[in-house]
Amino acid sequence: METTVQKKLFWFLKEGTKLDLSNKTHVDMYIQQILSRGKSSDVKKLLKKIKPLEFSESFARIKNFLPKEIKMFWEEGLEILTNLQKRIPPSLANYLTSSKSSG
Numbered sequence: 001m002e003t004t005v006q007k008k009l010f011w012f013l014k015e016g017t018k019l020d021l022s023n024k025t026h027v028d029m030y031i032q033q034i035l036s037r038g039k040s041s042d043v044k045k046l047l048k049k050i051k052p053l054e055f056s057e058s059f060a061r062i063k064n065f066l067p068k069e070i071k072m073f074w075e076e077g078l079e080i081l082t083n084l085q086k087r088i089p090p091s092l093a094n095y096l097t098s099s100k101s102s103g
Contacts, residue, residue: 003049009033009042024061027054032062035070052081 002018010017010033019026027050034046047055056078063071 001049003030005030006042009037021049024058027058028062031055031058032065035074036066 001021003021005013005017005019007015019030021027021030031046031050034042038046050058059074059078063075066074
């Protein structure tokens with residue numbers, strides 16, 4: 001999957017540059033820039049494009065390059081989500097993920 005970068009977030013790339021979101025390096029750069037420079041609407045779009053597991057894996061690789069406050073915010077948020085997922089019965093988790101992906 002490719003995405004065209006927004007100049008306001010990726011000012012250092014040529015206008016119209018596309019990132020290949022199947023490439024981990026591109027995913028890492030995409031997530032890092034949006035988390036550190038984007039608005040909430042940019043983060044919302046990001047979370048629609050990137051699968052949760054892929055986001056978590058990328059975050060683990062890039063977190064040391066994020067500003068301290070952003071790193072702490074996402075570490076806490078991901079920890080809360082992980083703890084919630086452990087409490088959800090597998091049947092409900094399957095239902096939630098299947099209805100989310102089909103809609």
